[in-house]
Amino acid sequence: MKNETAVAFTGVTRHFGPVRAVDGIDLTIRRGETVALLGRNGAGKSTTIGLLLGLDEPDGGEVRLFDDTPARAVAAGRTGAMLQDGRPVPRVTVRELVTFVARTYPEPLPVAEALALAGLTELAGRRVDRLSGGQVQRVRFAVALAGNPELIVLDEPTAALDVEAREAFWDSMRGYARRGNTVLFSTHYLEEADAHADRIVVIDSGRVLADGTGEELKRAAGGSLVAFDLAGGPSEGLDLLPGVTSLEIRGDRARLHTDDSDATVRALAERDAIRGLEVAPVSLNDAFLTLTARAPGAHTRPLETTR
Numbered sequence: 001m002k003n004e005t006a007v008a009f010t011g012v013t014r015h016f017g018p019v020r021a022v023d024g025i026d027l028t029i030r031r032g033e034t035v036a037l038l039g040r041n042g043a044g045k046s047t048t049i050g051l052l053l054g055l056d057e058p059d060g061g062e063v064r065l066f067d068d069t070p071a072r073a074v075a076a077g078r079t080g081a082m083l084q085d086g087r088p089v090p091r092v093t094v095r096e097l098v099t100f101v102a103r104t105y106p107e108p109l110p111v112a113e114a115l116a117l118a119g120l121t122e123l124a125g126r127r128v129d130r131l132s133g134g135q136v137q138r139v140r141f142a143v144a145l146a147g148n149p150e151l152i153v154l155d156e157p158t159a160a161l162d163v164e165a166r167e168a169f170w171d172s173m174r175g176y177a178r179r180g181n182t183v184l185f186s187t188h189y190l191e192e193a194d195a196h197a198d199r200i201v202v203i204d205s206g207r208v209l210a211d212g213t214g215e216e217l218k219r220a221a222g223g224s225l226v227a228f229d230l231a232g233g234p235s236e237g238l239d240l241l242p243g244v245t246s247l248e249i250r251g252d253r254a255r256l257h258t259d260d261s262d263a264t265v266r267a268l269a270e271r272d273a274i275r276g277l278e279v280a281p282v283s284l285n286d287a288f289l290t291l292t293a294r295a296p297g298a299h300t301r302p303l304e305t306t307r
């Protein structure tokens, strides 16, 4: 039977002196999934990606790509990558560059197809050093696709792109994913992770804090936010109301995180504490902050590992 696992991290660690850049990561990505690696600066995303691509070796644990070593999977063209480095662009045309790279792989994608997937057909004859930032990023995407990889790894692919270029980029990425391929991308942008990934893996301090869909993450971080005016009333006991997971008082306004907003609102109504009542689902932004705020030093259990 065909192995359904594209990426497998088992107990992977990578320390740089006292810095635990990757601190015991277990992660499995199935073929065909689009996964976002979400974390703030220094969370360990790039180190994780470097280990995944065999650019660096773990101190402990094991990384497997398609049940093989990362180095062999990359050399065979099964994995393509777009990393953060800003190499100077050569004075060749887009088509020449992609053709050159494609020839280094055993079973490359036809160049016209790589160009089309990256949205570069019209720009194929243009010199690479005469392109805009967004266009250069698409060239880098085409280069990553050249070997016809089953898995593509993108380290903050849309950093420094404007909204339009970003949308164009994600369109290309989805086109590639729709062919049944696997995508792993890292980002600081919560909205991007939610909009473009089937699954979000939140990492902080080199550990997986949460793993699930955007919806699951929001639920795990406390499903809804219920806010109301205290209007001089007491705040004691609010944190003990049904469903409430945390309480925050800002001036005269109370904000309750709850995983059962109906029960919380009923209890507030009984206390006659519903002035200026507002009930909203937790935004992914709030969920992310809640998750990472729990992080410092603590060995937080992954909140949702359902696969």
Ligand SMILES: Nc1ncnc2c1ncn2[C@@H]1O[C@H](COP(=O)(O)OP(=O)(O)OP(=O)(O)O)[C@@H](O)[C@H]1O
Binding pocket: 016, 019, 020, 021, 039, 040, 041, 042, 043, 044, 045, 046, 047, 048
């Ligand atoms: N070669 C290295 N030598 C020493 N420390 C390193 C090295 N590479 C990474 N680190 C440290 O490991 C931690 C994780 O870094 P990493 O680059 O993986 O984070 P990141 O999540 O990719 O951050 P960013 O979003 O800023 O790119 C950081 O504290 C970083 O300073």
